[in-house]
Amino acid sequence: MDWLSEHSLTVLTFLPLAGVLILAFVSPDSVKRIRWIALIVSLVEFLLTVKLFSAFSLHEPGMQFVEDHPWITSPAIGYHLGVDGLSVLLILLTGFLTPLSILASWTGITSRVKEFHLFLLALETGMIGVFVSLDLFLFFLFWEAMLIPMYFLIGVWGHGRRLYAALKFILYTMAGSALMLVAILYLYNATGTFNLQSISEQLASGQLAFTPKVENLLFWAFFVAFAIKVPLFPLHTWLPDAHTEAPTAGSVILAGVLLKMGTYGMLRFCLPLFPHAAVAYAPIISVIAIIGILYGALVSMVQPDLKRLVAYSSVAHLGFVVLGIFAFNVNGVEGAIYQMCNHGVSTGALFILVGMLYDRRHTRLIRDFGGLSTTVPILGMFFMIVTLSSLGLPMMNGFVGEFLIILGAFRRHAAYGALAAVGVIFAAVYLLWMYQRVFLGEVTNDKNRAIPDCNWREKAMMIAMVLVILWMGIYPQPFLRRMDQTVNQMVEHIGLATTSVTPAATQAAARQAGPKAGVVTEARR
């Protein structure tokens, strides 16, 4: 047991891969068994993430559950894992969404079932690996390796133009990560290590200092890779295709977890390693993020396809997250992290619901629906709750995140906050209008009269998601408390590193750490 407790992150990372190995020996014809094995493995994994979440210490700002072993001696690449308040939430999110996406594909995926679940579990290993890696090389390895399962999920089990979408997805991400690789190698050349912590230490002690030009270039090399993944406004064009053509499980994981890797990378690498550049370019990035919020919302409004609408709404939601990150204050960053989880749950749920509609009607066009709440009232109710959560109704998870982000953005610059608030209104417009056209009114299409309502499996999935949505909306403390220390330290670090740039703003942000809990209480009322 000692070994297990000392290597809890290794177990967490590679348990899904063990599931892959088990599945490899199951005959491809026993479909039911395959589904159950995959589900059980992912549920065990989920329990482990919950265990990690509850064992996570609230008072430790640094990394926890650290494992550090040498792996490759030349160049020195370490098997260095650890979690902090940022990654622990994203790991929990990954653990939560994977069993749900397996459940969501229970009847939708009928061909090549074994391969589907192999790729899904392999993908989970990749995702967890990205979140726990503290070695730049290891991070890059998981970051790239994870693309292949996703590529196959979109390309083999996707809809319509799936080949195009899969290729576009992988080439976009590869292009970004190629530049990141150059930056990583440059960092290695300057520091002699891939170890994130020792690079940070070298930076903190002044042993390593970049000229502004080099720092800016390195910052952009990392930032573009992450911005493609997020995706930030002008780099987002892969997203609608990939999300729309992917199977439901693929969309859930894409929107729920993969997009977060971009924002995670910004928080983990861009801000701590290149604080000066981050602060210097924050205005540009904030403006781009706001453009993304408004653009995503406006484009969502005119989408005839439900899935495409949800996909574009992700562009808007992730714009909020980036805006929060580049506010450099505790409210903004905590809101951003919280919103990352919210978006994962809400948009994941929306994709699952759209998938349910697609399974029933084999169409995703809004005009083919109408008046569904009379024929499928339970599905309609779930859809309503998730829609409200996505548009940020108070008492729902989305509200807490967006509120904190807008607050943080306001502290940075009033205009940012005001424009972001407009984005919230837009979100209400496109989501409610979509709901109205799909579920309210008369049933106009006769094919919609005979569709069945949710079965036990779908109800179970949705109840789980709705409970999480409500919990995160009503009682966010358990989540926020876990990120407090990490975020405070991060914000302080940026403040210290860039005192000459904006002393007032960052000090205000540091002071904000205390009253924050009050803010959330306000939000709850």
Next chain:
Amino acid sequence: MTTVQAVDVLRLLPEIILSAFAILVMVLDPFVKIRKSSLGWLALVGVIGAALGVAGMGMVWTYQALGNSFRDSFVVDPFSLYFISIFLLVAALTILGSLRYLEREKVNYGEYYALILMATVGACFMASSTELIMIFIGLEISSISTYILAGFKRHDAQSNEASLKYFLLGSFATAFFLYGVAFVYGLTGTTNLIAIANQDFPGSLVKDVGGSGVPVNGGLAATSHFLWIAVILMFVGIAFKSSTAPFQIWTPDVYQGAPAPVSALLSTGPKAAAFAIFLRIFLGGMANAGSVTFWVVWASALLTMCLGNLGALFQSNVKRLLGYSSIAHAGYVLVGIAAALRLGEDEGSASVLFYLVAYALMNVGAFVLVAHLAGTGERATSIDDYTGLGYARPGVAAVLSVLLLSLAGLPITAGFFAKFYVFRAAIHAHLIGLTIVAVLNSVVSWYYYLKIVMAMYMREGQTAAATSAVPRPLGAALFVCVVGILFLGLFPNLVLDLANLSARPLP
């Protein structure tokens, strides 16, 4: 003293074993009427024997029993042993991949195996010679064998065309090389690299004993021009053999026309040998001409990567696509060589050495598998023929996917670490622009490698590729390739340590 000592001969052991077996195969050929493939097995025994010879010398490595023989014209050093190991690996894999292929194509003649062995002998001489004339002879032995091999399907017009094209252009290229050697002789009065290494090249910037960056020997401008000419002429010859730009035009045609297992050999063995002599000459003997060579290599690397990758983008024939991809890979190797020339440390050339092993495993594997999938007469070589292969033959498709993804550079495969080490060396040498071009090129390469994967798994339809069972010998070769690729992808250190140890070509 000109007497030949026993140790001189012993140091030639691998080459002697290979040659002996080559001759034996040819002599036995008329007597073996029915089972010609037994000659292939005999050749394989020869390769293994040579490998044992290398291993034997590797063991005495630590006792420093390595060294020069035949009056400094030939050397056994870690560098040459490393390369010889690559050639033997390539030869063994190619023979395994050819056994059933020759039966299927009805060109099952013993001299095929003899020629593979001779091509390998030539490559070994290229890697171990420290005398430019010897290098030239090795180059010719290897080239002439491969000219014949490329046209081995003599009833096939394409194969003939490939052979003729390769022969005509190749002869020119080796002539250029020889011309360059003549210039070197004119400049230095010797063709021995060890002797050349002890001379300063007038006008070159690298050799500055005082560390001041000022040329020791002020030199005449005219001599410097001759140095440029010598370097460029020799580079032309080597660039042709290693299919680097602007002398790569022949590559896709020849790889497409030649029998696929021969393409496997061509794209790895002689190519690695060409890089070996490149390192031996420009990093070893003529290191003093470094700054001249560096810019030639830099420009060629840039051009090679871009032309290879852009060419591959639009190919619909798998063999041709792999031809272009092998040009692109030569470009990455040149990036490593440029880094080595700039750094003057082992890191650059070690990355090249590592790259060549990884590349040999994946490219030989890909070509011999393509040879099998093409079916009788090599008809099914278009990407469209692979449609649905992933479901008709899941095992074969999975192996091909691993090979292709490794060529593309997916982490946890050998191909990733190969690129990684090269790029790391390049960044270390501050070749940042070149590295950015290289990584972007490798992104482009994903497109065409995935095109094949996509056809296998994501397109609906009936595959036109051969779905017969994979013959045992080919299976063994593929097993070695795939295991090697994954092993190097997880534990690159073992080979990298060897590469580091062997990174410094004498003199």
